[in-house]
Amino acid sequence: MKFGVMILEGPYQHQASDSAYNFVESALKKGHEIAGIFLYTDGVENATSFMTPPQDDRHISKRWAELIQKNGIDTIVCIAAGKRRGITEANIIKGARISGLGQLTELGINADRLITFGD
Amino acid sequence: MKFGVMILEGPYQHQASDSAYNFVESALKKGHEIAGIFLYTDGVENATSFMTPPQDDRHISKRWAELIQKNGIDTIVCIAAGKRRGITEANIIKGARISGLGQLTELGINADRLITFGD
Amino acid sequence: MVEENIPDEQSEEDKTKFLFIMKKSPHGSTYPQEGLEVILIMAAYDQTINVLFTDDGVFCLKKGQDTKGIKVKDFSATFKVLEQYGIEHMYVDRQSLEDRGLKESDLLTGVELVDSEEMREFIREQDVILPF
Amino acid sequence: MVEENIPDEQSEEDKTKFLFIMKKSPHGSTYPQEGLEVILIMAAYDQTINVLFTDDGVFCLKKGQDTKGIKVKDFSATFKVLEQYGIEHMYVDRQSLEDRGLKESDLLTGVELVDSEEMREFIREQDVILPF
Amino acid sequence: MLFTVNKSPFITGNLKSCLRYVAKCCPILLYEDGVYGAVAGSTVEPMVKEAMKNVTIYALKEDVNARGLNNLIEGIKLVDYDGFVDLVAEHNVCPWI
Amino acid sequence: MLFTVNKSPFITGNLKSCLRYVAKCCPILLYEDGVYGAVAGSTVEPMVKEAMKNVTIYALKEDVNARGLNNLIEGIKLVDYDGFVDLVAEHNVCPWI
Numbered sequence: 001m002k003f004g005v006m007i008l009e010g011p012y013q014h015q016a017s018d019s020a021y022n023f024v025e026s027a028l029k030k031g032h033e034i035a036g037i038f039l040y041t042d043g044v045e046n047a048t049s050f051m052t053p054p055q056d057d058r059h060i061s062k063r064w065a066e067l068i069q070k071n072g073i074d075t076i077v078c079i080a081a082g083k084r085r086g087i088t089e090a091n092i093i094k095g096a097r098i099s100g101l102g103q104l105t106e107l108g109i110n111a112d113r114l115i116t117f118g119d
Numbered sequence: 120m121k122f123g124v125m126i127l128e129g130p131y132q133h134q135a136s137d138s139a140y141n142f143v144e145s146a147l148k149k150g151h152e153i154a155g156i157f158l159y160t161d162g163v164e165n166a167t168s169f170m171t172p173p174q175d176d177r178h179i180s181k182r183w184a185e186l187i188q189k190n191g192i193d194t195i196v197c198i199a200a201g202k203r204r205g206i207t208e209a210n211i212i213k214g215a216r217i218s219g220l221g222q223l224t225e226l227g228i229n230a231d232r233l234i235t236f237g238d
Numbered sequence: 239m240v241e242e243n244i245p246d247e248q249s250e251e252d253k254t255k256f257l258f259i260m261k262k263s264p265h266g267s268t269y270p271q272e273g274l275e276v277i278l279i280m281a282a283y284d285q286t287i288n289v290l291f292t293d294d295g296v297f298c299l300k301k302g303q304d305t306k307g308i309k310v311k312d313f314s315a316t317f318k319v320l321e322q323y324g325i326e327h328m329y330v331d332r333q334s335l336e337d338r339g340l341k342e343s344d345l346l347t348g349v350e351l352v353d354s355e356e357m358r359e360f361i362r363e364q365d366v367i368l369p370f
Numbered sequence: 371m372v373e374e375n376i377p378d379e380q381s382e383e384d385k386t387k388f389l390f391i392m393k394k395s396p397h398g399s400t401y402p403q404e405g406l407e408v409i410l411i412m413a414a415y416d417q418t419i420n421v422l423f424t425d426d427g428v429f430c431l432k433k434g435q436d437t438k439g440i441k442v443k444d445f446s447a448t449f450k451v452l453e454q455y456g457i458e459h460m461y462v463d464r465q466s467l468e469d470r471g472l473k474e475s476d477l478l479t480g481v482e483l484v485d486s487e488e489m490r491e492f493i494r495e496q497d498v499i500l501p502f
Numbered sequence: 503m504l505f506t507v508n509k510s511p512f513i514t515g516n517l518k519s520c521l522r523y524v525a526k527c528c529p530i531l532l533y534e535d536g537v538y539g540a541v542a543g544s545t546v547e548p549m550v551k552e553a554m555k556n557v558t559i560y561a562l563k564e565d566v567n568a569r570g571l572n573n574l575i576e577g578i579k580l581v582d583y584d585g586f587v588d589l590v591a592e593h594n595v596c597p598w599i
Numbered sequence: 600m601l602f603t604v605n606k607s608p609f610i611t612g613n614l615k616s617c618l619r620y621v622a623k624c625c626p627i628l629l630y631e632d633g634v635y636g637a638v639a640g641s642t643v644e645p646m647v648k649e650a651m652k653n654v655t656i657y658a659l660k661e662d663v664n665a666r667g668l669n670n671l672i673e674g675i676k677l678v679d680y681d682g683f684v685d686l687v688a689e690h691n692v693c694p695w696i
Contacts, residue, residue, distance in 0.1 A: 001591050006368075008269075010129070012203045013161045014399050015534045018440055019508075022564065023590075026583035032591065041272050042132045045164065050205030058441055061205070080275070084131045086169030086180070086210060101279040108366040109254045109285065113590055116369055116597045118269075119399075119508075120688050125500075127401075133267050134631045137308055138605075141661065142687075145680035151688065160404050177309055199407070220411040227498040228386045228417065232687055235501055235694045237401075238267075238605075259596070261519075263607055265665050266632035293519050294607050297635070300667040307661030307679070314667075333522070338609060339640030339670065358525035362503045367596045391693070393616075395510055397568050398535035425616050426510050429538070432570040439564030439582070446570075465619070470512060471543030471573065490622035494600045499693045514611050 002035040003027055004111030006104065008118030010045030011060035012053075017046050020117040021063065028071055035111040036074040038104045039096070043118075044077045044087045047096045065093040076103045121154040122146055123230030125223065127237030129164030130179035131172075136165050139236040140182065147190055154230040155193040157223045158215070162237075163196045163206045166215045184212040195222045255286045257364040260295035264314065265305065270298045271313045273370025278316070281323040288364070289320070290357065291349070292331035295370075296338060299330065299345040318347045329357065387418045389496040392427035396446065397437065402430045403445045405502025410448070413455040420496070421452070422489065423481070424463035427502075428470060431462065431477040450479045461489065504593035508534035511546045518549065520598040526556045528596075531581070531589060533562035540578045541571055550575055562586060601690035605631035608643045615646065617695040623653045625693075628678070628686060630659035637675045638668055647672055659683055 005024060009016035024034055039046055051061045068075045075096040077087055082098055092098065108114050124143060128135035143153055158165055170180045187194045194215040196206055201217055211217065227233050258277055262269040280287055291299060298317060305312040320328065330349040335341070342351060361367070390409055394401045412419055423431060430449060437444040452460060462481040467473070474483060493499070505524050511517040517532075517539050524530060530553075532539050539550055540561040550559065554577050563580045574580075581589065602621050608614040614629075614636050621627060627650075629636050636647055637658040647656065651674050660677045671677075678686065 003590065010132075010161060010164075010204070012400050013129075015397060015440070015508075018442060019534060022440065022583050023586060026587045027590075030584060030587050032587065040276075041268055042129060042161070045129075045204060048205030050207055050210065052202045052207075054199070054202075057203075057443055080173070081272070083171045083173075084176075085129070085164060086167030086171075088169055088171075091169065091205060091210065101276055102283075104276060105280045105283050105285070108256060108280075108368075109283070113595060114366045114368075115506075115590055115595045116367075116599065118369065118597070118599045122687065131268050134265060134308070134605075137310060138631060141308065141680050142683060145684045146687075149681060149684050151684065159408075160400055176311060200404070220408050221415075223408060224412045224415050224417070227388060227412075227500075228415070232692060233498045233500075234603075234687055234692045235696065237501065237694070237696050259598075261598075263610075263632050263635065263666070265662070266605075266607070292523075293515070294610050294632070294635070297666060302667035302669060303665060304667065305665045308665045310665070337642045338635070339638050339644070354522040357523055361523060361596060362525050362528065364503070364596075365594060367503075367594070369597045369599050391695075393695075395513075395535050395538065395569070397565070398508075398510070424620075425612070426513050426535070426538070429569060434570035434572060435568060436570065437568045440568045442568075469545045470538070471541050471547070486619040489620055493620060493693060494622050494625065496600070496693075497691060499600075499691070501694045501696050512612070515609065 001113065002033045002111045004035050004107040004114040006038045006040055006114065006116040007043035007046060008041045008116065010042040014119045016117040016119055017060055024067065034071065034073045036076065036107045037068065038076050038107055040078045041081050044082045044085055047077050047087055047093050048091050049093045050091050061093050065095050069095040120232065121152045121230045123154045123226040123233040125157045125159055125233065125235040126162035126165060127160045127235065129161040133238045135236040135238055136179055143186065153190065153192045155195065155226045156187065157195050157226055159197045160200050161204065163201045163204055166196050166206055166212050167210050168212045169210050180212050184214050188214040253284065253286045255363065255365045256280060257361065257367045258289045259367060259369050260289060260291045260298055261293040261369060263294035263297045265308065265310065269370045270295065273368065274313060274316055276368065277320065278323065287325050288327045289325055290329045292334050296330055296334045296340060299347060301344055301346050314346060321347065385416065385418045387495065387497045388412060389493065389499045390421045391499060391501050392421060392423045392430055393425040393501060395426035395429045397440065397442065401502045402427065405500065406445060406448055408500065409452065410455065419457050420459045421457055422461045424466050428462055428466045428472060431479060433476055433478050446478060453479065503528045503596050504589050505530045505596045505598050507532050507536040507598050510535040511539040516598055521553050524557055529558045529560060529589065531560045531562065531586065533565050537561045537565045537569060537571060540566065540574045542573045542575045547575055560589065600625045600693050601686050602627045602693045602695050604629050604633040604695050607632040608636040613695055618650050621654055626655045626657060626686065628657045628659065628683065630662050634658045634662045634666060634668060637663065637671045639670045639672045644672055657686065
């Protein structure tokens with residue numbers, strides 16, 4: 001089955017990003033396809049390549065970058081939200097791209113499910 | 120009187136950053152001193168120089184940069200929170216500096232008041 | 239049965255049913271404003287869009303919002319023009335309104351007042367629910 | 371009167387009284403974990419530190435937290451060692467505990483159970499309150 | 503339709519308002535701080551038990567364990583992330599966040 | 600001690616829990632979504648009115664106006680940001696956020 005995922009909160013502050021990651025990982029393990037991940041509002045902060053958390057903590061943007069590249073998951077940083085929060089081509093993780101809300105609409109139309117993680 | 124301010128949320132997502140800004144502006148207007156602004160947890164995102172919001176919206180990091188430079192307000196990005204969220208020397212606004220939680224403690228000791236804006 | 243559907247109805251059937259649930263108050267967080275942005279973009283696609291205002295989301299429709307003092311844009315006027323964007327239903331939860339001391343005449347725009355019980359089947363029929 | 375104070379007491383008077391109010395649950399947001407970080411740093415300064423756990427903050431002290439499944443560090447053990455850091459009082463709101471079906475024996479560490487009424491004067495006497 | 507609730511019912515009204523909208527056949531998944539709604543002996547237990555007459559309530563095991571909750575209301579079904587995925591495969595999702 | 604409350608009392612328990620801790624002489628400032636607690640004719644009005652027998656409740660005018668709230672509980676005092684600053688100059692702050 002094809003799942004779409006929207007994330008509305010950034011890394012570390014709320015659990016939303018962790019929950020989304022764990023959900024996506026389980027979905028892939030169970031053979032589902034992730035049709036796309038749309039990062040909106042503070043969710044765009046998950047895509048910063050400038051992150052350097054302590055070594056004994058999870059590296060949220062790095063593990064997203066690895067997961068989406070390994071599984072070819074189309075991951076979109078909302079351009080307007082990214083501009084407001086300083087996520088640009090200069091500091092976006094590999095595997096993610098910047099685009100607009102039309103992509104969220106298409107994800108809603110094309111995926112069998114769309115699930116939102118936020119606060 | 121000397122006020123210290125702590126901000127725990129980032130720009131645009133919650134009202135905390137706007138409220139803190141309006142409070143600081145009024146305090147300065149009324150002749151108070153801002154002994155320091157400590158950006159902690161998502162609050163560090165207020166200090167990104169990469170922000171480019173739409174022209175008809177407020178530019179949160181730019182107006183902070185202007186206010187703190189004009190009034191010589193010591194503004195601190197918590198180093199640990201900044202590392203987790205990708206705020207580093209490479210994308211910090213002018214007038215702010217990166218330091219540790221000891222600075223928050225000293226602000227609490229030295230300021231007459233410490234007020235926190237968060238969610 | 240598929241054979242009995244006339245083309246137009248069949249095309250209606252093919253549309254994705256989106257429901258925006260606006261639960262949050264304006265200004266305290268960016269959620270409703272950003273939800274509104276999604277609605278405006280999505281309206282350009284030929285899909286079915288419904289909006290339900292419930293809980294503190296009903297405050298989004300309060301008349302007389304004046305945001306000059308907090309120095310942010312007033313986006314409430316945009317809710318007023320939503321009906322021109324081909325939104326199928328704009329529902330407002332009656333109990334949320336009453337709990338908050340509001341009347342229908344306090345609202346910016348014409349809406350359909352509903353009880354949550356009436357919404358149960360409606361929610362079940364939706365394809366995609368977007369919470370803001 | 372100042373003249374009557376003995377030096378030690380006078381020095382106590384000079385200390386800033388910090389009260390951390392831990393109102394939020396662990397894991398759902400980073401607030402309590404980050405509050406704990408502040409307490410640990412602040413303990414190195416010779417000030418008065420008090421902590422009040424109330425509302426969902428009492429869940430921070432729940433025994434048996436196991437965060438392996440959500441892949442985050444378990445910071446609850448650190449609350450256990452707070453008493454070694456010279457915290458003056460660790461208060462827990464009795465009603466918050468009872469509302470949540472918890473007993474004192476469910477908690478990771480020894481605390482002082484209090485009623486909110488008893489805290490009113492105490493809160494008033496603080497110099498700096500930090501909410502997490 | 504699967505309703506997902508991620509807030510503590512002791513602090514926010516999300517679970518309560520979700521229950522006003524949930525139809526009899528729709529399951530609810532408590533996750534993140536939503537799992538606090540599954541705790542036995544709390545002030546919200548009566549509301550949750552009443553709801554369970556009509557709907558199935560799941561709680562995410564990983565979040566229950568993270569919070570050290572060992573005394574849950576009888577009848578709450580624990581699922582892990584794989585079970586969460588199965589529920590989403592079966593139902594569209596109404597995130598009551 | 601000035602207690603500041605920034606959450607809507609219709610969704611969160613912050614105002615209610617603040618009222619458990621506030622001493623008779625301590626004012627409360629409602630700001631951001633906290634100002635919804637000042638609305639007349641709502642389900643929280645009785646709680647707010649009861650509290651006002653003992654404490655002074657202020658609401659931040661800029662936030663009241665932003666939300667279009669024109670019908671407030673009698674006795675709630677409106678202050679603007681300058682008044683907010685004055686309150687903080689008079690009192691230490693207990694942010695009940």
